[in-house]
Amino acid sequence: MFGNCLENVRKTVPLVHNITNYVTVNDVANVLLACGGSPIMSDDREDVEDITSICGGLNINIGTLNQNTIPSMFLAGKKANELGHPVLLDPVGAGASKLRTETALKLMEELKLTVIRGNISEIKTLAFGSGSTKGVDADVADAVTEETLEDAVAFVKALAGKLGCIIAVTGAIDLVADGEKCYVIRNGRKEMGQITGTGCQLSGLMTAYVVANPDNRLEAAAAAVCLMGLAGEIGWSRMQEGDGNSTYRNRIIDAIYNMDAETLEEGAKYELR
Amino acid sequence: MFGNCLENVRKTVPLVHNITNYVTVNDVANVLLACGGSPIMSDDREDVEDITSICGGLNINIGTLNQNTIPSMFLAGKKANELGHPVLLDPVGAGASKLRTETALKLMEELKLTVIRGNISEIKTLAFGSGSTKGVDADVADAVTEETLEDAVAFVKALAGKLGCIIAVTGAIDLVADGEKCYVIRNGRKEMGQITGTGCQLSGLMTAYVVANPDNRLEAAAAAVCLMGLAGEIGWSRMQEGDGNSTYRNRIIDAIYNMDAETLEEGAKYELR
Amino acid sequence: MFGNCLENVRKTVPLVHNITNYVTVNDVANVLLACGGSPIMSDDREDVEDITSICGGLNINIGTLNQNTIPSMFLAGKKANELGHPVLLDPVGAGASKLRTETALKLMEELKLTVIRGNISEIKTLAFGSGSTKGVDADVADAVTEETLEDAVAFVKALAGKLGCIIAVTGAIDLVADGEKCYVIRNGRKEMGQITGTGCQLSGLMTAYVVANPDNRLEAAAAAVCLMGLAGEIGWSRMQEGDGNSTYRNRIIDAIYNMDAETLEEGAKYELR
Numbered sequence: 001m002f003g004n005c006l007e008n009v010r011k012t013v014p015l016v017h018n019i020t021n022y023v024t025v026n027d028v029a030n031v032l033l034a035c036g037g038s039p040i041m042s043d044d045r046e047d048v049e050d051i052t053s054i055c056g057g058l059n060i061n062i063g064t065l066n067q068n069t070i071p072s073m074f075l076a077g078k079k080a081n082e083l084g085h086p087v088l089l090d091p092v093g094a095g096a097s098k099l100r101t102e103t104a105l106k107l108m109e110e111l112k113l114t115v116i117r118g119n120i121s122e123i124k125t126l127a128f129g130s131g132s133t134k135g136v137d138a139d140v141a142d143a144v145t146e147e148t149l150e151d152a153v154a155f156v157k158a159l160a161g162k163l164g165c166i167i168a169v170t171g172a173i174d175l176v177a178d179g180e181k182c183y184v185i186r187n188g189r190k191e192m193g194q195i196t197g198t199g200c201q202l203s204g205l206m207t208a209y210v211v212a213n214p215d216n217r218l219e220a221a222a223a224a225v226c227l228m229g230l231a232g233e234i235g236w237s238r239m240q241e242g243d244g245n246s247t248y249r250n251r252i253i254d255a256i257y258n259m260d261a262e263t264l265e266e267g268a269k270y271e272l273r
Numbered sequence: 274m275f276g277n278c279l280e281n282v283r284k285t286v287p288l289v290h291n292i293t294n295y296v297t298v299n300d301v302a303n304v305l306l307a308c309g310g311s312p313i314m315s316d317d318r319e320d321v322e323d324i325t326s327i328c329g330g331l332n333i334n335i336g337t338l339n340q341n342t343i344p345s346m347f348l349a350g351k352k353a354n355e356l357g358h359p360v361l362l363d364p365v366g367a368g369a370s371k372l373r374t375e376t377a378l379k380l381m382e383e384l385k386l387t388v389i390r391g392n393i394s395e396i397k398t399l400a401f402g403s404g405s406t407k408g409v410d411a412d413v414a415d416a417v418t419e420e421t422l423e424d425a426v427a428f429v430k431a432l433a434g435k436l437g438c439i440i441a442v443t444g445a446i447d448l449v450a451d452g453e454k455c456y457v458i459r460n461g462r463k464e465m466g467q468i469t470g471t472g473c474q475l476s477g478l479m480t481a482y483v484v485a486n487p488d489n490r491l492e493a494a495a496a497a498v499c500l501m502g503l504a505g506e507i508g509w510s511r512m513q514e515g516d517g518n519s520t521y522r523n524r525i526i527d528a529i530y531n532m533d534a535e536t537l538e539e540g541a542k543y544e545l546r
Numbered sequence: 547m548f549g550n551c552l553e554n555v556r557k558t559v560p561l562v563h564n565i566t567n568y569v570t571v572n573d574v575a576n577v578l579l580a581c582g583g584s585p586i587m588s589d590d591r592e593d594v595e596d597i598t599s600i601c602g603g604l605n606i607n608i609g610t611l612n613q614n615t616i617p618s619m620f621l622a623g624k625k626a627n628e629l630g631h632p633v634l635l636d637p638v639g640a641g642a643s644k645l646r647t648e649t650a651l652k653l654m655e656e657l658k659l660t661v662i663r664g665n666i667s668e669i670k671t672l673a674f675g676s677g678s679t680k681g682v683d684a685d686v687a688d689a690v691t692e693e694t695l696e697d698a699v700a701f702v703k704a705l706a707g708k709l710g711c712i713i714a715v716t717g718a719i720d721l722v723a724d725g726e727k728c729y730v731i732r733n734g735r736k737e738m739g740q741i742t743g744t745g746c747q748l749s750g751l752m753t754a755y756v757v758a759n760p761d762n763r764l765e766a767a768a769a770a771v772c773l774m775g776l777a778g779e780i781g782w783s784r785m786q787e788g789d790g791n792s793t794y795r796n797r798i799i800d801a802i803y804n805m806d807a808e809t810l811e812e813g814a815k816y817e818l819r
Contacts, residue, residue, distance in 0.1 A: 021587070022295040022568040022571060022587075023571050023572055023575055023585075023587050024572060024575075025295060025296050026296055026297060026299060026300070026469060026470070026572060027572070029296055029297075029469035029470070030468065030469050030518055030519055030522070033467045033468065033469060033518055034467070034517060034518050034519070039469065040366070040369070041294070041295075041296050041336070041337055042337065042366075042370070043337065043339065044337075044338060044339035044340060044372065045340070046340070046371075046372045047338065047339075047370050047372040047373065050369065050370030050371055050372065051366075051369060051370050054369060063587070064587055064588065064589065064590075065590060065593065066589065066590035066593075066614060067590060067591070067592070067614065068339060068340065068341070068614070093586070093588075093597075096586070096596065096597060096600055097588070097593050097596030097597050098592075098596055099590065099592045099593040099596065100593065194579045194580070194803070195576065195579065196572060196575035196576050196579060196585065197572070197575070234515075238515055242780075242784055242797075242800060242801070242804060243800050244580060244799060244800030244801065244802070244803025244804050245576055245579055245580050245799065245800070245803045246576055246580070246795070246796040246797075246798075246799035246800050246803070247796050247797075247800050249519070249576070250519040250520050250523065250796065251515075251519075251520075252519075253517060253518065253519035254515060254516050254517030254518070254519050254520050255515070255517065256517070257467070257517025257518045257519070258515060258517050295568040298568060298569050299569055299570060299572060299573070299742060299743070302569055302570075302742035302743070303741065303742050303791055303792055303795070306740045306741065306742060306791055307740070307790060307791050307792070312569075312742065313639070313642070314567070314568075314569050314609070314610055315610065315639075315643070316610065316612065317610075317611060317612035317613060317645065318613075319613070319644075319645045320611065320612075320643050320645040320646065323642065323643030323644055323645065324639075324642060324643050327642060341612060341613065341614070507788075511788055522792070523792040523793050523796065524788075524792075524793075525792075526790060526791065526792035527788060527789050527790030527791070527792050527793050528788070528790065529790070530740070530790025530791045530792070531788060531790050
């Protein structure tokens with residue numbers, strides 16, 4: 001199944017429009033190329049509707065949002081909605097500032113999102129910051145661990161069901177859920193947190209996967225999470241003495257580039273709940 | 274000849290002002306340093322005229338153009354023209370959006386450009402989108418291949434002659450022409466397309482080459498194309514099992530850093546038409 | 547002492563708010579992670595006060611300043627001052643344009659800066675461009691060499707004393723001074739100048755060091771300079787045939803990632819004047 005998702009990306013070369021932060025944008029572009037997709041970056045209000053129209057999907061990342069790019073996120077998102085393109089929101093820093101929280105909430109309100117991908121703290125901000133926590137008032141802790149897993153799964157499923165989109169929470173254990181099913185994923189390494197932008201990279205990758213697998217979006221989103229984590233494992237296995245986070249970054253992207261369906265199928269560590 | 278162009282860059286350390294996209298800007302800076310030049314990035318309308326004045330040339334790349342940087346492109350370009358500095362235009366995405374196409378066409382109209390470097394589809398957009406196709410109405414295909422080469426050479430020469438600047442079209446086969454002569458270049462590898470920004474990098478590099486070789490600009494532009502392609506070949510020859518596009522990016526820049534005149538002369542694969 | 551500074555960073559994981567240029571921002575983020583800190587980037591006027599409030603320090607780099615980010619630098623700086631957070635200014639290109647010079651001078655005037663870090667030419671611009679050179683009118687040359695060292699030390703101490711902040715001048719020989727003491731540092735390699743952004747990276751690193759060592763800020767700033775230079779030496783020692791500036795960039799960041807207190811103590815080359 002996940003191998004199939006991978007092959008659909010390599011076969012169809014999904015073009016992904018990214019409105020993303022300037023910190024990690026180069027890595028997002030190279031990850032999209034590595035996985036078999038194709039990236040376009042555009043964030044001006046007079047440019048984004050045309051660009052999103054020629055793409056297959058839209059990745060909105062609010063990491064370095066500003067007065068010029070915020071309106072572009074709405075314009076591009078509405079155009080993508082009109083055209084039936086998948087839209088992913090990566091609410092970087094939601095909860096850390098009023099502007100980020102409010103922008104993320106407004107994007108959720110005005111756009112039909114296909115996926116929201118963030119860490120547990122960002123996702124909780126979106127869930128509880130909305131003012132209406134009915135149905136998602138699970139008592140979820142600040143990290144997804146074996147101890148908090150059951151509550152976290154219930155929370156993510158409930159939120160996904162309420163919002164009608166896929167929720168992907170990444171951390172030590174990753175959760176990818178719609179209202180019915182939740183993939184619990186145990187790929188990856190903690191050292192990935194010492195590289196800037198592995199989350200942003202995953203959001204780009206996941207958008208490509210969702211675009212290329214229109215009939216299996218939940219599986220495709222879960223496949224992207226497994227792929228990113230597995231690439232982190234493979235990249236780490238190639239580290240030599242003296243290597244650090246900069247080389248690790250390269251090795252992870254290299255592992256995405258070299259990933260095939262069989263390796264992904266064999267290396268994916270997940271269960272369905 | 275090409276070796277001489279390389280040595281002139283290393284000897285004179287041309288300072289290049291880049292108004293370029295935030296996706297590939299770091300690689301453009303490192304490539305400029307690798308080839309022996311020196312990069313400055315500045316894109317604010319109140320900053321660009323001062324900065325371009327202390328440089329030897331200007332590289333305008335519209336990859337993530339916006340309402341703030343578009344006026345800066347015109348201001349910097351006009352100042353560079355006043356000072357007699359070479360100006361290169363990289364029309365990233367011309368044809369993909371109205372804003373990109375119109376901005377590129379207006380830059381061509383209002384500035385005296387020394388070089389336009391893009392892929393065949395961008396260059397065709399500029400040629401035919403201008404409304405006046407007299408003299409450049411060759412029936413040029415969407416890729417430069419051995420089959421379409423003769424038409425493509427005629428098209429590029431005619432466009433260069435009409436616009437009075439050097440046209441560099443990069444792809445599987447690269448063409449660098451003025452109105453009289455066309456270099457047909459066969460360096461490079463297809464895997465370079467799986468790295469973001471090799472085109473942007475080449476535009477930075479080419480600007481440095483043209484600045485450092487004022488009496489042989491066509492040759493210098495062609496030398497830059499050969500150098501980039503040859504670096505792609507050398508970089509690829511150093512790839513190890515498990516390496517992918519991220520490591521390949523590093524190896525190409527490394528190869529530019531280590532390139533000397535003799536290696537370039539021996540490795541350049543071109544003919545004049 | 548320097549080893550202690552390093553351990554304080556690794557223990558306390560200082561969160562650093564960066565308003566920095568888009569050329570080198572990814573490397574700054576990875577260097578902050580490599581040294582044990584944590585980066586946040588935010589440059590919108592409606593976002594920066596919230597973001598700086600949750601951080602421990604602020605790194606202002608004017609490398610690609612623009613009309614939108616300049617006001618954000620003042621807003622963030624004032625908020626950081628209110629909260630007693632260290633603020634570092636990296637006046638990239640001061641002296642190269644009116645906008646850069648004036649912005650840097652105004653930031654110095656309106657903010658209480660903890661450290662100013664730049665090359666000798668930028669620092670001289672700030673010293674003499676201010677109109678009032680009383681006390682800092684040492685006849686300082688354009689490069690800090692063994693021959694000009696005594697004058698340069700006097701100049702930097704005088705400027706630090708006058709401005710009431712730490713001045714860090716980096717080049718072939720680095721100087722880190724307050725009004726009383728000056729660290730003269732001889733770590734590093736000249737090839738670091740062929741990588742874009744080693745200065746920007748150092749500014750990020752130094753901010754983390756100053757935040758994590760509130761009682762020994764001068765020592766912490768000097769430790770950061772030694773660490774960066776030593777990482778340049780270690781990184782260079784791992785270079786293989788065919789490697790160039792792109793690989794060197796990765797190896798320097800890797801060396802920061804792997805640096806421990808003992809290695810820093812043993813490798814730091816400095817004297818106090």
